[in-house]
Amino acid sequence: MIARSQIRWEKSKEQVWLEMETRMESKPDAKTIRMYKPMLRIAVAAGIALLAGLSALVQFYTKTIEVPAGQHAEIYLPDNSMVKLNAHSELSYKPLLWKFSRSLKFEGEAFFDVMKGKQFEVISGKGKTVVLGTTFNIYSRNNDYQVTCISGKVKVVEKRGRQEAILNPGDQADLNEEGGLIVKIESDTEQILSWLDNKLSFTSAPLSKVLEEIGRQYNVLIDTRPEIDYIYTGTFSKESSVENVLNLVCRPFDLKITRKSDNEYTITGNNQKAIN
Numbered sequence: 001m002i003a004r005s006q007i008r009w010e011k012s013k014e015q016v017w018l019e020m021e022t023r024m025e026s027k028p029d030a031k032t033i034r035m036y037k038p039m040l041r042i043a044v045a046a047g048i049a050l051l052a053g054l055s056a057l058v059q060f061y062t063k064t065i066e067v068p069a070g071q072h073a074e075i076y077l078p079d080n081s082m083v084k085l086n087a088h089s090e091l092s093y094k095p096l097l098w099k100f101s102r103s104l105k106f107e108g109e110a111f112f113d114v115m116k117g118k119q120f121e122v123i124s125g126k127g128k129t130v131v132l133g134t135t136f137n138i139y140s141r142n143n144d145y146q147v148t149c150i151s152g153k154v155k156v157v158e159k160r161g162r163q164e165a166i167l168n169p170g171d172q173a174d175l176n177e178e179g180g181l182i183v184k185i186e187s188d189t190e191q192i193l194s195w196l197d198n199k200l201s202f203t204s205a206p207l208s209k210v211l212e213e214i215g216r217q218y219n220v221l222i223d224t225r226p227e228i229d230y231i232y233t234g235t236f237s238k239e240s241s242v243e244n245v246l247n248l249v250c251r252p253f254d255l256k257i258t259r260k261s262d263n264e265y266t267i268t269g270n271n272q273k274a275i276n
Contacts, residue, residue, distance in 0.1 A: 002122075003020075004022055005108065023237065027260065030237070032148070035276060038191060039216060045186050061095065061096055062092050062093070062094055063092065063093060063094070063095050064090065064091070064092040065085065065090070065091045065092070066089075066090045067085045067086070067087060067089045067090070067108070067217070068087070068088065069087050069088045069113065069216050069217075069218075069219040070087055070216075070217065070218055070219030071087055071219075072085060072086060072087060072195075072198075074082065075086045075091070076125040077093065077098065077102075077104075078095055078098040078099070079098065079101075079115050079117055080115050081112065081114045081115045081120070082112075082113040083110050083112050083113075084109065084110060084111040084196060085109075085110045086108060086109035086110060086195050087108075087216045087217050087219075088108055088216045089106070089107065089108020089109055089110055090106070090107050090108055090200070091104055091105070091106045091107075091108075091110065092104060093105070094104045101118075102117065102118055102119065102120040102121065102267050103120075103121040103123065104121070104122060104123070105122075105123050105124070106122050106123070106124055106138065106140065107124055107125060107140050108140065108141060109137070109138065109139045109140070109141070109195065110136050110137070110138055110229060111135070111136075111150075111196060112131075112135065112136055112137075112191065113135045114131050114132075114133050114134055114135070115133060115138075116132060116133030117132070117133065118132075119131075119132060120132065120133075121197075122138060124138065124140035124143035124145060125140065125145075125159070126140060126143070126144075126158070126159055126175050127140075127147075127156060127157060127158050127159055127175055127181075128156070128157045128159075129147050129154055129155070129156055130154070130155040130156075130157065131152065131153070131154050131155070132152070132153075133152060134150075134151055134152025134153060134154060135148065135149075135150040135151045136148060136149050136150055136152075136167075137150065137189075137192055137193060143177070144175075145174070145175040145253065146172065146174050146175070147167065147173045147211035148167075148171070148172045148173075148175070148187055148189060148192050149169055149170065149171050149172075150169060150170075150189060150193070151169050152169070153166060153167065154166070154167040154171075155167075156181060157171040158175060158179055158180070158181055159179070160179070162179075163179075163180060163181045164181070165181045165183050166181065170185070170186045170187060170189060171184065171185055171186075171187065172184045172187035172192070188203070191203060191235075192257060193234065195217075198235055198237060198239065199212060199235060199236070199237050200217060200235065200238065200239065200245075201234075201235040201236075202232055202234060202235070203233050204231050204232075204233055205231065205232055205233070206229075206230075206232075207224075207228050207229075207230040207231065207232045207249070207253070208224055208227065208228060209231075210232045210249060211224055211228075211246075211249070211267065214220065214242065214245055214246065214249070217238055218238075218242040219263065220242055220263045220264065220265060220268075221263060221264045221265070221266070222246075222264075222265050222267060223260075223265070223266045223267065224266075224267045227238065228253070228255065228267060228269075230253050232249060232252075234248065234249065236248055236249075242265075243259075246265065246267075250267060254269070255267050255268065255269060256268050256269065
């Protein structure tokens, strides 16, 4: 009786087994998911931290070149623009951002030979110089800011951005005490660039500035107290010793030179005593 009995299945055995196998293969392992979720969160957090770190590195990494007194240096920027730095000068820029922003900070004196490309900015304490591709000289020390265009065109902007001037080859812009720009046409570029040939050249310059530059180029301390109020014009080579240079400068004014140590001198009038 049992043998003759039949149970009607809505699905065949083959269909049932196929569905069971399909469910077994597609059903996720709950334990495995619970085990990997924390690791996934850690990996995502680590990736975010890495990206943040890389972003900070790109944004803040700065390369600084300092040239001490008594030395000159020649450097090349990431775009092959060349900068010749005079004694006691400092330049800084962000190498990882250079392709996006050709901008650098500078104090001292330098000659720039800029490759053509995106806007190139030199930011100093008293002003900003903007170019595309040109050669120019910048003198930025204390309250003095002077830009001389050698080739191409140069835009000079005073610190507050209220005044600006476009310079052509031979033009020179000076920032006066009131913060205004004074442009001189056809300046003596040969004299301005004389430092590139290890020469010091001055025209109607305050003697205090001349002695300050001598001290910078020879890495010596020159004490001129009380203040010596003279105007000097002359040119001499840095190949001469500092003693010879000081004699050339001081002799016309009948000034006395006293050597206090290997790298320290005092300049006084003949009727004055050296300060010890």
